[in-house]
Amino acid sequence: MGWSSGAGWVGVRLLTSPVISGNVLPASNDGGAIGSATLSFSDLFLASGGVINWNNGDVTLTHSLNTLTVGGGTLALGSNAITSSGTLSAGATTLSGALAMGANAITGTAAITPSANDGGALGSATLGYSDLFLATGGVINAGNGNATITLLNGIQFGNAALSSIGDLSVGGVVAETSGMAAQRVLASISISLGATILTDSATAPTVSGFGTSPSVPNANGTAAFTINVGTGGTASTGTINLPTAATGWVVQCQDVTNPASFITSQTGGTTTTATVTNYDRATGLAIAWTASDVLRCSARAY
Numbered sequence: 001m002g003w004s005s006g007a008g009w010v011g012v013r014l015l016t017s018p019v020i021s022g023n024v025l026p027a028s029n030d031g032g033a034i035g036s037a038t039l040s041f042s043d044l045f046l047a048s049g050g051v052i053n054w055n056n057g058d059v060t061l062t063h064s065l066n067t068l069t070v071g072g073g074t075l076a077l078g079s080n081a082i083t084s085s086g087t088l089s090a091g092a093t094t095l096s097g098a099l100a101m102g103a104n105a106i107t108g109t110a111a112i113t114p115s116a117n118d119g120g121a122l123g124s125a126t127l128g129y130s131d132l133f134l135a136t137g138g139v140i141n142a143g144n145g146n147a148t149i150t151l152l153n154g155i156q157f158g159n160a161a162l163s164s165i166g167d168l169s170v171g172g173v174v175a176e177t178s179g180m181a182a183q184r185v186l187a188s189i190s191i192s193l194g195a196t197i198l199t200d201s202a203t204a205p206t207v208s209g210f211g212t213s214p215s216v217p218n219a220n221g222t223a224a225f226t227i228n229v230g231t232g233g234t235a236s237t238g239t240i241n242l243p244t245a246a247t248g249w250v251v252q253c254q255d256v257t258n259p260a261s262f263i264t265s266q267t268g269g270t271t272t273t274a275t276v277t278n279y280d281r282a283t284g285l286a287i288a289w290t291a292s293d294v295l296r297c298s299a300r301a302y
Contacts, residue, residue: 199301201243210238211291222299227253233291237267240274245301249274253297258290274299 211230
């Protein structure tokens with residue numbers, strides 16, 4: 001059955017491969033559908049540059065060479081996934097569902113961010129990424145700078161303590177450079193292993209007792225330091241004053257001036273002090289240090 005332009009009809013007409021040279025329009029805006037819930041067309045074919053246009057340009061889907069562009073609105077997927085076998089490139093894209101890329105890469109020059117602060121995770125408890133690759137100078141930033149890990153000539157920890165619930169192995173030199181012109185090895189390190197805390201403090205100890213005017217001539221914090229017992233030659237005990245530890249301090253000292261004659265051992269202490277006593281190697285009895293004896297010591301907190 002044929003009809004002329006402008007002709008209309010009421011009812012159902014069966015058209016076999018019709019050829020149309022103009023527009024096909026409903027009688028009024030929003031006045032008809034292409035297909036129905038039970039009678040659907042099999043395919044939709046559009047030419048290069050074709051546009052699907054909603055609400056007079058409110059949102060459009062436009063074709064260009066190998067590209068579909070959403071214009072005028074947001075592509076909202078709800079909890080559904082985007083699956084791609086190629087490259088996904090986007091300016092600002094918001095996803096509330098999963099993004100499945102298979103073995104392909106997501107590339108871009110802008111940041112990938114969650115929709116809200118603390119609003120999403122990279123991976124999950126059961127689906128973890130295999131590796132994380134960062135460029136030189138890359139930063140892992142937690143809490144808006146509260147703690148950072150910077151990859152620059154090694155791993156640098158900012159505003160954070162390094163802690164572990166298992167074994168912690170360091171294969172190189174541990175150094176502190178913050179606020180210094182040069183590195184100071186083992187200047188201030190706090191390593192937490194579960195419930196046990198091992199601490200070397202950057203603060204040099206002070207001393208009292210020993211002899212007259214004892215001193216600490218050299219110190220690398222509490223990790224290693226020397227004590228000059230001072231003059232007098234009458235004291236057999238001395239006190240080393242240290243930063244506050246969780247429980248106490250373990251101190252080891254050697255008399256390097258008279259090593260064949262004396263043994264210096266720790267005999268007491270608190271969370272802030274350690275007491276050492278000098279003993280005669282031959283008799284095992286407490287004995288005064290010789291004036292100006294030098295002790296080499298190290299202290300560890302626990």
